[in-house]
Amino acid sequence: MTRPVKELLADRIRLLGPNVSTFYDDPVHFVKAEGVWLWDADGHRYLDCYNNVPHVGHCNPRVVDAICHQARTLNTHTRYLHEGILSYIEHLTTTMDTNLDTVILTCTGSEANDIALRMAEAMTGKRGIIATDATYHGNTSLVSQLSKSNIPTVGFGLGQYFRFVEAPDSYRHPDPDGTIFAAKVADQITALEEDGIGFACLVVCPYFINEGFPDHPDGWLKPVAEVVRKAGGLLICDEVQSGFGRIGSHMWAYEKMGVVPDVVVLGKPMANGHPVGGVVANGDVVTGFRKGYRYFNTFGGNPVSCAAAMAVLQEIDDKGLVANAYSVGEYARERMDDLAARHEVIGDVRGSGLIFGAEMVKDRATKVPASEFTDRVINAMRHRGIILSRLGRYKNTLKIRPPMPFSKENAGMLFDTLETVLSETRLNP
Amino acid sequence: MTRPVKELLADRIRLLGPNVSTFYDDPVHFVKAEGVWLWDADGHRYLDCYNNVPHVGHCNPRVVDAICHQARTLNTHTRYLHEGILSYIEHLTTTMDTNLDTVILTCTGSEANDIALRMAEAMTGKRGIIATDATYHGNTSLVSQLSKSNIPTVGFGLGQYFRFVEAPDSYRHPDPDGTIFAAKVADQITALEEDGIGFACLVVCPYFINEGFPDHPDGWLKPVAEVVRKAGGLLICDEVQSGFGRIGSHMWAYEKMGVVPDVVVLGKPMANGHPVGGVVANGDVVTGFRKGYRYFNTFGGNPVSCAAAMAVLQEIDDKGLVANAYSVGEYARERMDDLAARHEVIGDVRGSGLIFGAEMVKDRATKVPASEFTDRVINAMRHRGIILSRLGRYKNTLKIRPPMPFSKENAGMLFDTLETVLSETRLNP
Numbered sequence: 010m011t012r013p014v015k016e017l018l019a020d021r022i023r024l025l026g027p028n029v030s031t032f033y034d035d036p037v038h039f040v041k042a043e044g045v046w047l048w049d050a051d052g053h054r055y056l057d058c059y060n061n062v063p064h065v066g067h068c069n070p071r072v073v074d075a076i077c078h079q080a081r082t083l084n085t086h087t088r089y090l091h092e093g094i095l096s097y098i099e100h101l102t103t104t105m106d107t108n109l110d111t112v113i114l115t116c117t118g119s120e121a122n123d124i125a126l127r128m129a130e131a132m133t134g135k136r137g138i139i140a141t142d143a144t145y146h147g148n149t150s151l152v153s154q155l156s157k158s159n160i161p162t163v164g165f166g167l168g169q170y171f172r173f174v175e176a177p178d179s180y181r182h183p184d185p186d187g188t189i190f191a192a193k194v195a196d197q198i199t200a201l202e203e204d205g206i207g208f209a210c211l212v213v214c215p216y217f218i219n220e221g222f223p224d225h226p227d228g229w230l231k232p233v234a235e236v237v238r239k240a241g242g243l244l245i246c247d248e249v250q251s252g253f254g255r256i257g258s259h260m261w262a263y264e265k266m267g268v269v270p271d272v273v274v275l276g277k278p279m280a281n282g283h284p285v286g287g288v289v290a291n292g293d294v295v296t297g298f299r300k301g302y303r304y305f306n307t308f309g310g311n312p313v314s315c316a317a318a319m320a321v322l323q324e325i326d327d328k329g330l331v332a333n334a335y336s337v338g339e340y341a342r343e344r345m346d347d348l349a350a351r352h353e354v355i356g357d358v359r360g361s362g363l364i365f366g367a368e369m370v371k372d373r374a375t376k377v378p379a380s381e382f383t384d385r386v387i388n389a390m391r392h393r394g395i396i397l398s399r400l401g402r403y404k405n406t407l408k409i410r411p412p413m414p415f416s417k418e419n420a421g422m423l424f425d426t427l428e429t430v431l432s433e434t435r436l437n438p
Numbered sequence: 439m440t441r442p443v444k445e446l447l448a449d450r451i452r453l454l455g456p457n458v459s460t461f462y463d464d465p466v467h468f469v470k471a472e473g474v475w476l477w478d479a480d481g482h483r484y485l486d487c488y489n490n491v492p493h494v495g496h497c498n499p500r501v502v503d504a505i506c507h508q509a510r511t512l513n514t515h516t517r518y519l520h521e522g523i524l525s526y527i528e529h530l531t532t533t534m535d536t537n538l539d540t541v542i543l544t545c546t547g548s549e550a551n552d553i554a555l556r557m558a559e560a561m562t563g564k565r566g567i568i569a570t571d572a573t574y575h576g577n578t579s580l581v582s583q584l585s586k587s588n589i590p591t592v593g594f595g596l597g598q599y600f601r602f603v604e605a606p607d608s609y610r611h612p613d614p615d616g617t618i619f620a621a622k623v624a625d626q627i628t629a630l631e632e633d634g635i636g637f638a639c640l641v642v643c644p645y646f647i648n649e650g651f652p653d654h655p656d657g658w659l660k661p662v663a664e665v666v667r668k669a670g671g672l673l674i675c676d677e678v679q680s681g682f683g684r685i686g687s688h689m690w691a692y693e694k695m696g697v698v699p700d701v702v703v704l705g706k707p708m709a710n711g712h713p714v715g716g717v718v719a720n721g722d723v724v725t726g727f728r729k730g731y732r733y734f735n736t737f738g739g740n741p742v743s744c745a746a747a748m749a750v751l752q753e754i755d756d757k758g759l760v761a762n763a764y765s766v767g768e769y770a771r772e773r774m775d776d777l778a779a780r781h782e783v784i785g786d787v788r789g790s791g792l793i794f795g796a797e798m799v800k801d802r803a804t805k806v807p808a809s810e811f812t813d814r815v816i817n818a819m820r821h822r823g824i825i826l827s828r829l830g831r832y833k834n835t836l837k838i839r840p841p842m843p844f845s846k847e848n849a850g851m852l853f854d855t856l857e858t859v860l861s862e863t864r865l866n867p
Contacts, residue, residue, distance in 0.1 A: 011521075012521070014519060017519045017521070017524065018519070020524045020528075021519070021524065023539075023540075023721075024523075024524055024527040024528060024531070024539075024540060024541060025516070025523070025527070025540065025541065025542070025724075025739075026540050026542070026721060026724035026725055026728055027721070027725055027728075028725065028728050028729070029516065029728070030517065030734075031517050031518070031519065032517045032518065036518065036519050037518050037519065038518065038519035038520070039512060039514055039518050039519075039520070040511075040512060041511055041512050042511075042512045042513075042514070047512075047514075060514065062514075062515065062736060062737075063513065063514075067512070067513070068509065068510055068511065068512070068513070072509075073506065073509045073510050076505065076506070076509055077502065077505070077506040077509070080497065080501075080502045080505055080506070080712075081497055081502050082469075082470055082471075082497065083468060083469060083470050083471045083476075083496070083497070084471075084492065084496070084497070084710075084711040085468055085471070085476075085489065085491075085492075085711075086491065087454070087458065088459065088460050088461045089460070089461065089465065089466050089467065089468050090443060090446045090447070090450070090460065090465050090466065090467035090468075091467070091468070092440075092441070092446070094453075094454070095446065095449045095450065095453055098453040098454070099449075099453060102453070110452075110453075111452075111453060111454065111455050112453060112454065113454070113455070116545040116546050116549075116713040116737070117545050117546075117549065117735070117736065117737055118736070119549070119735070120545075120546065120548070120549070120577075120578065123578050123579050126579070127579055148549075148733055148734065148735055149549065149552050149578045149579065149580065150552050150555070150556055150578065150579065150580035151578065151579035151580060153731065153732070153733075156732075167596070276736070277736055281513075282513040282514075282737070282740060282742070283509075283713075283737075283742070284545040284712075284713040284737035284740075284743070292452075292455060292456070295454075295455040296455055296456055296457065299455055299456075299457050299458070300457070302582065303582070303585075304577055304582075305459075305577065306546070306548070306577055307491060307546065307547070307705070307706055308491075308545070308546060308711070308712075308713035310454075311711060311713075313711070313712070314713070
């Protein structure tokens with residue numbers, strides 16, 4: 010017995026507050042999910058091309074079994090000894106560069122970024138933080154200030170420590186080897202030093218997913234990493250979206266970008282939706298942070314969270330999900346290129362592995378963003394049973410970021426439907 | 439096959455960093471738990487008199503079943519509609535004053551306090567925050583500054599916004615009606631206003647548990663609440679430890695203390711160890727916050743978290759756990775008083791419901807804290823299969839805060855063992 014959507018929306022406003030956004034003009038009420046599929050309360054099935062949190066598939070049996078088994082056995086905290094956290098960190102760190110050997114587990118990516126920024130401050134004694142001007146790294150008081158669009162009208166007055174560089178945009182402002190981006194960061198470092206604040210760190214998603222995942226060649230972050238290190242700062246790579254094999258070519262996007270970060274931030278997909286985040290760094294950095302700041306997280310690294318996170322790593326390995334992301338991603342790029350050949354509105358096709366999409370423009374010559382059109386496409390796709398979204402500075406880039414077991418057949422269904430929707434949606438209605 | 443503790447400790451240092459504390463001189467390696475019981479890797483059983491996170495009992499079958507059922511069915515986020523979050527908030531808010539009608543769900547109490555402070559700022563336009571000088575409210579960059587002992591040597595420079603008042607201490611500095619505390623808060627408000635910072639909020643645990651749960655009569659917070667409201671600030675009650683019936687006499691400690699807070703912060707016991715926290719406030723306050731700060735929490739309010747949290751509320755109701763906390767708490771106070779009649783080291787017996795303990799002193803006349811003795815008592819108790827801890831400004835107060843199904847029989851075992859340990863432990867070894 011499910012209630013009408015209208016009633017649910019009224020209850021949301023009453024109980025959650027009046028301005029809590031939902032996806033789509035016509036919000037969806039999901040009641041069941043499995044693998045890459047979701048079902049709404051009316052029994053309609055949707056192909057999930059959006060959700061990265063259920064990384065190894067909605068309701069993945071291995072993850073659910075791990076959670077249930079551990080929840081029935083023991084769930085405490087890290088002030089008692091437990092094997093689960095140790096074996097998980099052992100496994101996680103073997104997937105990274107040997108320098109990245111020590112981990113603090115949290116419950117969210119926001120908590121992890123909040124630690125990462127303080128690590129940079131503890132290690133450098135400086136407070137100047139640089140990020141791009143079109144990104145998002147989380148919701149704590151400190152971390153939310155990394156989102157330029159997010160800087161509150163009121164606020165705890167930390168604005169002076171945050172500096173922003175223009176987000177890379179391979180389509181409109183090519184920077185083929187990353188030297189332009191590196192120079193912009195260098196300018197901000199100079200400005201921070203001149204202001205007496207000093208430079209602590211650069212925080213980036215190494216694949217710049219929120220910025221619209223610009224098309225960068227491998228090794229693109231090398232120049233900026235050099236600039237950061239030369240200035241004595243830390244390079245923080247927020248792999249919340251780009252990590253755990255999402256990009257197909259590598260387990261971590263920083264590898265593709267040719268750098269080894271000082272701090273890696275993890276979140277969303279880490280335990281398939283069980284609230285787990287984490288910070289990976291060298292033992293020296295973790296020690297520096299712990300000396301500067303006392304830190305304990307009650308739920309962080311609890312046995313159930315570790316069991317869920319471990320099951321995700323095992324599932325990635327056993328099912329070959331990184332290789333799957335690579336091959337399905339290649340196929341998706343082909344299908345998208347094919348679509349672009351027939352639809353003028355597609356200005357640029359981008360992506361790697363299972364993060365891919367296309368930038369919609371009103372005119373290929375002027376590259377004017379077709380933001381409102383993209384919104385209508387997404388809503389039309391939702392009504393045809395395909396779940397996806399949009400992102401980027403102009404919110405005109407299709408955001409396709411499905412669970413990792415997404416198959417070529419799933420991609421086929423996505424592109425067949427997209428073809429129909431693009432044919433039916435008018436640029437100027 | 440379990441590894442020796444020595445090996446686990448070495449791995450902890452290697453993988454978690456060198457200074458991650460464990461409980462007890464001889465850390466415990468738990469592998470199994472049920473209700474109020476824990477078992478270590480050697481098969482020894484321990485009575486849990488400490489852990490409040492497994493609020494309705496370790497591995498509570500109702501909570502575990504709720505988690506498993508929902509994790510097998512659907513786990514998404516609040517940008518889709520879901521009944522679970524609505525029915526949970528509906529149930530939760532019915533346990534509170536009618537003004538407290540709107541909720542933001544998070545993953546931790548730290549995230550919840552981080553929101554609460556920003557709510558105060560959004561509503562008042564001021565940044566001055568007052569807390570006691572012997573407490574702890576969480577671990578984000580902003581919230582960790584509420585812990586005076588925690589203020590980092592380095593830091594993000596918010597120190598000017600935080601002011602501290604001496605924590606209440608009913609044993610050494612009686613303040614029977616709360617007017618002394620209210621006057622101290624009033625002084626800090628004046629200081630904040632004189633400094634041009636202005637007053638945003640007072641944040642307290644209404645039962646001052648970290649401060650050593652001083653013995654206050656019902657209604658004790660009324661005078662300070664008046665001072666806070668008169669100055670235009672918000673009263674934030676952090677019920678992370680004191681809430682969900684822990685104190686026995688009421689569901690929420692703010693009720694016992696005779697006030698209705700503007701914001702209630704929830705955490706630890708909320709979902710029995712599943713990472714859930716939350717902020718409850720009036721709709722106007724939530725709206726004010728959301729206007730000042732964009733806020734979304736990926737894992738916050740997900741269907742599995744809500745199912746776990748709902749099962750906790752149902753279990754509290756069905757098993758009469760608040761009434762149990764009351765009656766077992768009364769019995770525990772009697773047993774503790776009885777113990778105090780025979781042991782000079784017990785200076786003061788305090789508590790309400792299932793948060794109780796005693797302050798250990800070297801001399802009842804001088805009240806000099808027997809901190810190191812208390813530490814030895816706790817370690818001796820651990821070796822006799824009783825898990826508890828210590829707290830308060832001098833860390834000389836036994837901290838007894840068991841799961842809520844704790845019975846009189848359990849309390850009997852605790853006090854029989856404590857009697858033995860107190861008899862065997864020398865004040866000056």
